[in-house]
Amino acid sequence: MIPELGHFSLIVALCLAIILGVLPILGAARNNPVFMGVARPVAFGQMLFIGLSLAALAQAFLANDFSVLYVAQHSNSQLPAVYRFSAIWGGHEGSLLLWAFLLSVWTSAVALYSRHLPDEMVARVLGVMGLISVGFLLFMLFTSSPFERLLPAAADGRDLNPLLQDPGLVIHPPMLYMGYVGFSVAYAFAIAALLGGKLDATWARWSRPWTTVAWVFMTLGIALGSGWAYYELGWGGWWFWDPVENASFMPWLLGTALIHSLAVTEKRGAFKSWTVLLAIAAFSLSLLGTFLVRSGVLTSVHSFAADPKRGIFILSFLVVVVGASLLLFAWRAPKVGLGGKFDIVSRESLLLANNVLLSVGSASIFIGTLYPLFMDALGYGKLSVGAPYFEAVFVPLMMPMVFLMGLGPLARWKKMAMPDLVKQVRWAFGSALVMALLLPLVMGRFLTLESSKWSIMIVLGLLMAFWIIASLVVSLKQRWAGDGDLISRLRKPSLSYYGMQLAHLGVAIFIIGVTLVKGYETERDVRMNVGDTVHAGGYEFLFNGVTESEGPNYVAGVGHVRVSQDGKLVAELTPEKRQYNVSGMPLTEASIQTGFFRDLYVSLGEPIPESEGAWAVRVYIKPFIDWIWAGTLFMALGGILAVSDRRYRIHQKAVKKAGQTLPPLPANAQLGEQAS
Amino acid sequence: MMRFILPLVIFLVLSVFLYMGLGRDTREVPSPLVGKPAPAFMLPMLHDAEKKFSPQDMQGQVWLLNVWASWCGACKDEHPLLMQLSRQNIVPIVGLDYKDKIEDGIATLQKAGDPYTFTIADADGKVGFDYGVYGVPETYVIDKQGVIRFKLIGAVTQQNLKEVILPLVKELQAK
Numbered sequence: 001m002i003p004e005l006g007h008f009s010l011i012v013a014l015c016l017a018i019i020l021g022v023l024p025i026l027g028a029a030r031n032n033p034v035f036m037g038v039a040r041p042v043a044f045g046q047m048l049f050i051g052l053s054l055a056a057l058a059q060a061f062l063a064n065d066f067s068v069l070y071v072a073q074h075s076n077s078q079l080p081a082v083y084r085f086s087a088i089w090g091g092h093e094g095s096l097l098l099w100a101f102l103l104s105v106w107t108s109a110v111a112l113y114s115r116h117l118p119d120e121m122v123a124r125v126l127g128v129m130g131l132i133s134v135g136f137l138l139f140m141l142f143t144s145s146p147f148e149r150l151l152p153a154a155a156d157g158r159d160l161n162p163l164l165q166d167p168g169l170v171i172h173p174p175m176l177y178m179g180y181v182g183f184s185v186a187y188a189f190a191i192a193a194l195l196g197g198k199l200d201a202t203w204a205r206w207s208r209p210w211t212t213v214a215w216v217f218m219t220l221g222i223a224l225g226s227g228w229a230y231y232e233l234g235w236g237g238w239w240f241w242d243p244v245e246n247a248s249f250m251p252w253l254l255g256t257a258l259i260h261s262l263a264v265t266e267k268r269g270a271f272k273s274w275t276v277l278l279a280i281a282a283f284s285l286s287l288l289g290t291f292l293v294r295s296g297v298l299t300s301v302h303s304f305a306a307d308p309k310r311g312i313f314i315l316s317f318l319v320v321v322v323g324a325s326l327l328l329f330a331w332r333a334p335k336v337g338l339g340g341k342f343d344i345v346s347r348e349s350l351l352l353a354n355n356v357l358l359s360v361g362s363a364s365i366f367i368g369t370l371y372p373l374f375m376d377a378l379g380y381g382k383l384s385v386g387a388p389y390f391e392a393v394f395v396p397l398m399m400p401m402v403f404l405m406g407l408g409p410l411a412r413w414k415k416m417a418m419p420d421l422v423k424q425v426r427w428a429f430g431s432a433l434v435m436a437l438l439l440p441l442v443m444g445r446f447l448t449l450e451s452s453k454w455s456i457m458i459v460l461g462l463l464m465a466f467w468i469i470a471s472l473v474v475s476l477k478q479r480w481a482g483d484g485d486l487i488s489r490l491r492k493p494s495l496s497y498y499g500m501q502l503a504h505l506g507v508a509i510f511i512i513g514v515t516l517v518k519g520y521e522t523e524r525d526v527r528m529n530v531g532d533t534v535h536a537g538g539y540e541f542l543f544n545g546v547t548e549s550e551g552p553n554y555v556a557g558v559g560h561v562r563v564s565q566d567g568k569l570v571a572e573l574t575p576e577k578r579q580y581n582v583s584g585m586p587l588t589e590a591s592i593q594t595g596f597f598r599d600l601y602v603s604l605g606e607p608i609p610e611s612e613g614a615w616a617v618r619v620y621i622k623p624f625i626d627w628i629w630a631g632t633l634f635m636a637l638g639g640i641l642a643v644s645d646r647r648y649r650i651h652q653k654a655v656k657k658a659g660q661t662l663p664p665l666p667a668n669a670q671l672g673e674q675a676s
Numbered sequence: 677m678m679r680f681i682l683p684l685v686i687f688l689v690l691s692v693f694l695y696m697g698l699g700r701d702t703r704e705v706p707s708p709l710v711g712k713p714a715p716a717f718m719l720p721m722l723h724d725a726e727k728k729f730s731p732q733d734m735q736g737q738v739w740l741l742n743v744w745a746s747w748c749g750a751c752k753d754e755h756p757l758l759m760q761l762s763r764q765n766i767v768p769i770v771g772l773d774y775k776d777k778i779e780d781g782i783a784t785l786q787k788a789g790d791p792y793t794f795t796i797a798d799a800d801g802k803v804g805f806d807y808g809v810y811g812v813p814e815t816y817v818i819d820k821q822g823v824i825r826f827k828l829i830g831a832v833t834q835q836n837l838k839e840v841i842l843p844l845v846k847e848l849q850a851k
Contacts, residue, residue, distance in 0.1 A: 235752055235788075242750075277683060284687075291694070319691050326684035333680045373697045386747035525787040585834055586756045606759055606789040616789055 003068050006056025007147040010097075013049035013104070014137040016042050020107075020130025024123035025195070036123035043111040043126050046133065047104035054101050057088055057146055067153035070094060070146040076159035076582050078553035086170040087160045092294055092310075093146035095173060099290070100136045102174070102181045103129065110185060110210070117206060124192035125185075132184055135317045143310045159553070159582035168228035176221030176248060180286040182214020183255060186262075187283035187325075190276045194328050199272050199336045204265035207279070209643040211262060215255045216639035222248050223632035231590050236523070236601055236620045238628060241390045246369045247289030250362045254282040257358035260351050268413060270348055273333040274355070280329060284322045285362075291318055292369075343415040350408045357401040364393045402464040402511070405504055406471030410478075424478075428470035436463035443520065453519060461515025468508035472501055496645035503638025510631025516624035524619040527608055537621035539600065540564050545613050546577075546604070554578045556589070559604050559615065563593070570600070575617075577604045598623040709824050714741070714816070715806040722773050722781050722795040729770070729796045731822055738848045740769045740841070741816040742792070742832075743804060746780040748812040754831035755788055761837070762791035767845045771795040774804045774812050817841060819848045 020042045027035025057070075061084045066072040074090045089095040107129045114122045140146075163169075189207035193199050225245070230238045239245065258278045265275040291314045342348035368389050410424055439462055440454045479493040522537040530545040544560035556578040563571045573591035580587065590603035598621055605616030709715070714731045721727040742758065744751040762769055771792035773781040778797055785795065798804050807816070817826040826844055828836060 233752060240752075273680070281683075315691065315694055318694075319688075322687055323684065323691075326687055330681040330684050370693070374693055386745070388747060523787070583834055586760060588756070605787070609763070618787060 002056050002059050003065070003147040003149070006053045006060075007145060009049045009053040009056065010137060010141060010145070010147075013046050013053065013100075014134065014141060016046040016049065017130050017133040017137055020046060021127055021134050022130075023127075024130070025127035028120040028123040028127070028196070031120075033119065036119050039123050039126040039130075040111040043104070043107045043130070046130070047101075047108045050097070050101045050104045050137075054088070054097055057094060057097060058085060060147075061085060061087055064157070065153075066155070066157050067149055067151065068146075069148040069150040072150050072154040072157045074157065074160050076157040076553065078581060079157075079160055079165070080552050082167075082170060083160055083165045086164070089173045090160045090164050093140070093144045095177075096136065096140050096144055096294075097146055098174065099177055099181060100133065100140060102177050103133050103136065103184060106178075106181055106185055107133065110188075114206075120196060121192055121203075121206070124195050125188045128188040128191045129184060132188075132321065135321065139310075139313050139317065143313050156582070159580065162554070162578065162580045162583065162585050162587040163232060165553075166228060166232055168224055168232070172221060172224040172228060175217055175224055179214050179216075179218025179221050179255075180248070180251065180289065182210070182217055183251060183279075183283045183286050185210040185214060186258060186279045190279035191325060191328065194276060194332045197332060197335070199276065199332070201266050201269050204262045204272075204275060208259075208262045208266060209648050211255065211258055211279075212639045212643045215252070215259055216636045216643075218248070218252050218255060219632055219636045219639070222252060223629050223636075227629055230625070231592055233588075236521075236590070236603075236618070236622065238625065241368075241387045243369050244289075244293050246365050246390075247285075247292050250365050250369075251282050251285040251289065253358050253362040253365075254278060254285060257355045257362075258282050260358075261355050264348055264351050268342070268348060270342065271352070271355075272336045273329075276333065277329060278355070278359075280322070280325045284318070284325070285366075287314075287318050287321060291315060342413070345411070345416045345418045345421065347408060347411040347413045347416075350404050350411050353404055354401060354408065357397055357404075361394055361397045361401070364397065365390065368393070399460070399464065402468065402507070405507065406467050409475045409500065409504070410471060424474060425471055428474045429467060432463055432466035432470045435466045436460075440519075443516075455519060458515055458519040461511055461519070465508040465511040465515065468504055468511075472504060472508075475501065494645055494647070496642040496647070499638045499640070499642030499645070501638070502641055503635045506631045506634025506636075506638060508631070509627050509634055513624045513627030513629075513631055517622050517628070520623045521625075522621040525605065526617055526619065527614055528617045529611070529614045534617075534619055536619050537598075538565060539570065539621065541602065541617075541619050543615070543617060546607070546615060549576075551578065553582065554580045554587075557604065557607075559591075559602070559617065561591070561602050561617070561619075563600055563602075573600065573602045575603045594626055596626075599625050709808060710827055712824060713822050714818050714824050715803075717803045717806065719772075719796040719798055719803055722771075722778060722785075722797040725778075725797070729794055731818070733794075734768070734770065734818070735822055736820050738767055738820055738845055739793075739818055740767055740845075741772060741807075741818060742769050743772045743774050743807070743812055743814040743816075745774045745776045745812045746784040747776065750831045751813045752788070754813055754833070755791070757832050757834065757837060758791035759789050762793075766842070767849075768793040772803065773797050773799075775799065775801040815841070817844055817848070820851070 020039060023035045023042075024039035027033070027038070059065075060068045060071050061075055062081065064071070064075065064077050064084075066075075070091060070093050071087075074087045074094070075084050079087065087094070089098045107126060110129070111122070111126055114125070117125075186207045189203050189210070193203035222245075225248070226238045229240065230236065258275070261271050261275045261278055264271045291311070294310055294314060406428070407421065407425065411421060436459050440458050443453075476493075479497065480489045482489060482492065524534055524536045526532075526534050528534065528543040530543060533540050533542045535541075540563070542562040542564070544562065546557045546559045549556050549558045556576040559573075559575045559577075561573045561575065562569060563573060571593040573593060575591040576589040578587040578589060579585075588603050590601055592602075593600040601618075601620035601622055603618045605618055608614040608616060716731060718728050718730045721729055758769060761767070769792050771794070773795060776797070776799065778799065781795070781797060785792075807814075813831055815828040815832055816824055819825050825848060826840070828841065832841070
């Protein structure tokens with residue numbers, strides 16, 4: 001009964017989404033306040049009903065209702081309760097429901113926090129989001145309902161894929177989807193602006209905080225996924241350039257470009273049509289990612305069961321959404337004038353270069369990901385593109401990008417003398433260069449490695465990171481300069497300025513992590529008898545054999561490894577090799593001791609046949625690897641800081657008072673990130 | 677005006693490709709080679725380039741040809757299953773290290789375990805081309821007479837192993 005209620009709620013939600021997609025947009029076109037007024041209540045109603053549907057599915061999982069096909073395919077009575085809950089998004093149908101639910105959450109959030117916006121704008125934005133929702137709900141109801149019954153009911157379920165039985169996977173999909181779906185807000189604002197024909201700076205100002213929040217979720221979502229791959233796949237890698245990883249990375253890159261170009265559009269009125277195009281492209285790539293994962297056109301670690309019918313549906317949806325948006329763009333954008341003029345050396349042009357590099361980077365990943373598909377469709381045979389391509393193309397593109405990142409915050413809008421800029425940063429660049437050249441020489445001793453290593457890649461990586469940090473210091477010193485006590489000077493720059501610098505610092509930390517782990521990691525793959533020791537990176541690993549242990553739904557061989565350094569015990573690691581009862585799937589669970597400077601990583605390979613308890617054991621020392629995720633955390637925190645800036649709150653009140661028009665902004669509040 | 681239409685044009689071209697991609701099931705494409713003798717070749721072994729391998733060496737037994745590479749993500753996914761299969765000693769698996777550096781291939785097997793009876797190195801991908809390798813990983817079932825009976829594109833999973841590959845292997849072995 002409850003699953004049928006869930007299904008029914010979805011139908012009600014679809015009806016509401018149709019109303020939301022039609023009436024408010026019509027109302028905005030005809031200036032009909034009643035139609036426009038429908039938007040908000042309907043948006044809340046939609047969230048309520050999709051939420052009910054999600055609750056119904058959750059109930060089916062928690063109560064082990066194996067008469068529901070989806071539950072029988074993705075759960076099992078032995079499965080711990082928390083994984084029975086997260087199994088909701090363990091498969092195609094349920095994750096789609098999560099997508100639709102999060103979309104309705106974003107829609108309601110816009111409805112709630114848009115009191116200060118003109119009514120037509122709100123009506124159009126919510127209407128566009130409603131139309132997207134219609135597409136997803138239709139998709140679910142016609143091709144992939146999670147509420148299909150299985151009669152007679154299965155005695156027990158087939159179990160959730162063991163790879164997904166992990167705390168990281170409980171939150172990774174919701175986070176990532178929040179990001180994917182969040183870009184629909186920026187998209188909806190852009191479309192609303194195109195529909196209304198008013199492509200001025202205001203739409204950019206309104207959609208900025210939304211875009212940043214979506215970007216923060218996406219950043220965290222990707223980082224969680226990468227962390228999961230690191231400890232769950234047992235290979236010690238953190239990024240595999242898998243099609244599905246790429247599918248999330250492309251919109252992230254464009255989202256990053258969008259955040260920067262929105263800043264220019266808001267503050268200088270420039271890049272208007274480009275920003276709109278970016279907003280459309282970022283969300284289109286989110287949709288394309290959905291298509292790639294679910295249609296089976298590409299094989300990947302993450303693929304869901306492929307079904308051509310679903311592929312056709314998503315593709316048609318993609319064509320309608322993106323095609324219509326680009327058509328609207330082609331029609332409306334030519335009427336948009338160019339914004340403020342700027343010189344070759346100015347913050348605008350630096351940000352333009354940033355946008356170009358990020359977009360080209362995204363395009364290079366796009367080509368690499370879809371190349372096998374193109375070649376095959378053209379009948380040129382079969383190819384695969386792997387990490388070597390991506391590293392060779394993407395990394396060199398990001399180097400100039402990072403260099404500009406140091407200059408951007410220092411440059412002035414509109415016009416700046418080149419010598420001035422050079423003068424500001426020459427010390428920063430010089431000290432970064434010296435540090436980058438010297439640090440690798442002492443790094444060996446610092447990390448207790450067997451040997452010091454000095455390579456051009458390490459120096460380049462460190463140079464980029466130190467350059468960001470050094471130019472950041474220069475910028476901070478400029479902002480803090482002046483009279484007054486320390487506190488008042490610290491409070492001079494705006495929160496959004498601090499947010500930007502924190503995010504940039506995150507990039508530096510990230511680069512340090514990537515550079516050092518690539519340059520200095522130690523990997524030992526050895527056969528170990530009980531009682532054997534292996535030396536790696538100044539540590540001693542003693543293998544005490546493998547014992548059997550039983551988990552809730554698996555049996556595991558648990559290895560016991562004592563790690564010591566100079567005779568002192570550092571860690572006792574217990575890597576596991578699990579065999580899941582129901583699916584019979586083996587799983588490697590690495591055991592990791594994380595540290596500020598290095599991770600100790602041990603995972604079990606295979607038992608050695610015809611031996612007395614010997615195993616193939618992988619022992620890794622991963623210096624600075626956690627800095628990779630720390631960096632992404634800083635980026636996300638920077639985003640949060642930027643959206644909590646006062647000006648977003650002040651304006652809400654100010655605008656309300658002034659009626660529907662935006663007041664001119666005071667010169668320095670407006671340019672939170674402008675050089676003084 | 678033209679430059680504003682350009683994004684739309686690019687997108688429409690892309691959609692056509694995506695549509696063409698849809699028609700094909702990337703996992704079990706009926707290869708023109710299924711039912712035909714496995715193309716002959718002579719390739720060096722991965723671990724010892726002096727020794728050569730040819731499909732003829734496997735004449736008289738049913739065997740699997742598994743195409744993999746050190747740079748391939750999905751191969752890491754199917755690897756534990758291949759290890760399990762090789763321990764069960766049901767069917768010999770021959771690994772074809774496709775478009776890979778020899779040392780990377782060796783390092784990967786050392787690291788993760790070696791499920792292969794033989795591993796051969798197809799460094800420039802020529803043999804892979806003859807076999808119509810579509811994407812790595814791929815797995816072929818070849819019978820006693822050296823005829824390709826089945827081709828799987830994409831990773832071996834518990835399911836396709838249990839439902840398709842192993843039953844087919846048993847059937848062919850019984851012949």
